[in-house]
Amino acid sequence: MIRVVVVDDQQVMREGLVALLGLLDDIEVVGSAGDGARALALLGGLRADVVLMDLRMPVLDGVEATKRITRDHPGTAVLVLTTYDDDESIAGALRAGARGYLTKDAGRLEIASAIRSAAAGQSTFDAGVSERLVAALSGQRRAKPKAELPDGLTAREAEVLGRIGDGLSNAEIAAELYIGEATVKTHINNAFAKIGVRNRAEAVRYAVDHELT
Numbered sequence: 733m734i735r736v737v738v739v740d741d742q743q744v745m746r747e748g749l750v751a752l753l754g755l756l757d758d759i760e761v762v763g764s765a766g767d768g769a770r771a772l773a774l775l776g777g778l779r780a781d782v783v784l785m786d787l788r789m790p791v792l793d794g795v796e797a798t799k800r801i802t803r804d805h806p807g808t809a810v811l812v813l814t815t816y817d818d819d820e821s822i823a824g825a826l827r828a829g830a831r832g833y834l835t836k837d838a839g840r841l842e843i844a845s846a847i848r849s850a851a852a853g854q855s856t857f858d859a860g861v862s863e864r865l866v867a868a869l870s871g872q873r874r875a876k877p878k879a880e881l882p883d884g885l886t887a888r889e890a891e892v893l894g895r896i897g898d899g900l901s902n903a904e905i906a907a908e909l910y911i912g913e914a915t916v917k918t919h920i921n922n923a924f925a926k927i928g929v930r931n932r933a934e935a936v937r938y939a940v941d942h943e944l945t
Contacts, residue, residue: 734851737780738764739771739797740813741789745836749784749813749843756844768797775801780808781851784843785830787814787821795824802829809850813843817860819910832856882927882942889923890944892916896932897939 736759740746743766750761762778765771769792771783783801787794798810809831814821817835825833831850834843838858846856881890888909895905902920906913920935929935939945 733760734758735760735762735781737774737783740786741766752840768792771797772800775805782847783808783810785810785812787816795828798828798830811846811850822861833861834858884926889919892919893923893935893939894944896935897945
């Protein structure tokens with residue numbers, strides 16, 4: 733039997749998943765929690781093979797909970813099941829050590845299969861997440877090493893400046909880098925302050941002069 737803990741702050745969703753998994757012959761739900769802190773407390777008193785983890789939760793979110801679980805309970809795999817499929821959420825979960833990533837559009841058979849794969853040490857991503865990962869990897873440019881970036885720019889700020897140098901709008905930059913427009917604006921403001929420019933025209937000139945495009 734694969735021992736599973738379900739973690740989701742929405743009670744209806746949590747209870748539905750518990751009921752759904754309870755119908756499977758090879759999976760046993762040994763606990764459920766409404767936030768990451770309660771999940772960690774549960775794992776301190778029982779053994780679980782897989783934690784089915786939501787991301788956006790109060791008290792302790794899914795990314796931080798995943799990080800602590802993979803650190804403190806290395807025999808327990810974390811499988812993310814969330815509404816969010818943006819690039820930052822996916823990257824955060826994978827950096828924290830998640831074994832797989834599904835969105836809540838996933839069906840019963842897909843969730844069950846992903847749990848079995850996670851328990852066996854394999855990674856599983858739903859089709860939409862896989863496409864985003866492939867697109868992100870194939871669309872990446874060769875960034876200069878951090879030490880070579882001018883004026884203390886981060887790699888992401890340099891990428892955004894490069895897109896400005898290419899004439900892209902904030903919306904186009906957000907779409908190409910798989911981040912939100914608000915995040916793009918933050919990177920632009922930080923970059924402009926570091927390089928001492930006041931507008932996009934000056935930023936274009938800077939990007940060209942420093943070979944960021």
